[in-house]
Amino acid sequence: MNALPAAPVHPQPDAVLISEVGPRDGLQSVQATMPTAHKLLWIDALVAAGLREIEVGSFVPARLLPQMADVAEVVRHALTHSGVTVMALAPNLRGAQAAIAAGVHKVTLPVSASAAHSLANVRKTREAMVDEVRAVAQWRRDMAPGVLVEVGLSTAFGCTLQGQVSEDEVLWLAAQCAEAGADEVGLSDTTGMANPAQVRRLFTHLQAELGTRAGAAHMHNTRGLGLANCLAAYDVGVRTFDASLGGLGGCPYAPGASGNVVTEDLVFMFEAMGIATGVNLDRLMAARQPLQAGLPGEPIYGMTPEAGLPKGWAHGAPSR
């Protein structure tokens, strides 16, 4: 009989990866354009806080999103930091080619689970977006095999245009994207309609369908459920979470949608639970300063920054 290994005395819960989307999702959602120099300072502060994955911009025509006209320069700067996965969003092959040419480690494509949102957001059907994913994955395989291709399935939990989105269609579309060559397929609650039961159900099915290609949870706090939904996703095995410093951003093409999960609050929740994020909360709070300096007058959010860290707070505190 083989001896069993001793159980660990203090089993550590799995660590998580916080994927900061503010410089892309946040900055493209506000009217003002953050000057390039401020973007670079802000990204430096995010890296200094310990964030290891940052979505730094969108590769879209500058006439559509002038806020992102400097994206290639921002990517090049972000790449000077070692140990950070530099991501950018691209809506199509041309954008992905430009992103990869600029040197990103990972390109993320938005594919709408809602047929109505797909037409409103990228003026393409869902099927046409799967073809775009296939083209990007193929070009990547031939030209830049080290680059990762991610799909974020937006409106996966409901749509402000069409209302409910069928879970079967979400899973069908996720499978299509994986089959087309996406390395990861995450689910986005673009419209803040998700609830924890739905999050657990849909991510459980996603993992059963895609295995290790099941990707990140991108939750919104529109109705206050952002952190509860992240907790629910963690409970069923999700380990990568999108969040935005100061809660900056949303989706301008989903009417009424707002409220990315606030990075500061999400990191606080996980760290308080003893789940390692690799992020230093004091330095994360400090990263709000360059964000505000680069977007004067723009409101930013966060309950933990407003309340401050609890008395007696310490990483590794026994009561957590």
Added chain:
Amino acid sequence: MNALPAAPVHPQPDAVLISEVGPRDGLQSVQATMPTAHKLLWIDALVAAGLREIEVGSFVPARLLPQMADVAEVVRHALTHSGVTVMALAPNLRGAQAAIAAGVHKVTLPVSASAAHSLANVRKTREAMVDEVRAVAQWRRDMAPGVLVEVGLSTAFGCTLQGQVSEDEVLWLAAQCAEAGADEVGLSDTTGMANPAQVRRLFTHLQAELGTRAGAAHMHNTRGLGLANCLAAYDVGVRTFDASLGGLGGCPYAPGASGNVVTEDLVFMFEAMGIATGVNLDRLMAARQPLQAGLPGEPIYGMTPEAGLPKGWAHGAPSR
């Protein structure tokens, strides 16, 4: 061999009881005093929304809390509604006697888990408060055996005065209160320091210690974790949740503490998950009007009221 019963095809998750604390916890935390007539209209609106347990006031000397000078009249009015458990807070035997004389169904006593908070909040040690619980339970047994005695263990997850609160001390104190005759002992995150892992751990231990006397979860949203903590408590079997309409209230004696869980957001979360609350969300939103009319200029909160219910929202919707 006995035949096993067929598994239900669509098992319904357990329902929850939302215990509305706004008329007590909320109103005693604000500077202004809501006129009695407005209190009665507000309570009527809460009942009309389907709330079945309401903490309608505090039995404390009017010179200490002028907002509660009319509490006996408010209790008498609330009692005209059938099917509603009318609760009041009492800090001591004298208050409990007055509450029971006014006709409450349940009296709740605040006992601080933190030694420092106990002295600041009720000017008594924790041990002296356990004696008070014993006196109330004894008097109730002799004089009003139908009345329930609840203890809410405040600062059970941390204290702004002393920092961490030992979980062993919380459980010891809960056992003392149950032994002294309390029918239910709940746990309050008075200071907004709880995290979901701690909530699951502490309520699991509380249930193991007290069995059916383990009581409600009273969570605060100070750092944005209110709903995540309620979800965590539900996951380990808690079925009664305190909340405050519009998030009114906090604890004036725990510096920096603020932010009761917003009833509207909590009900939205549970209903969206298919967990019955008995509360109608449209009518609950409507109950904000008499609250605001009675406290002009007082800020109230709520993400779901601000965002509105999602497109396609319906009780019993298949996607939830």
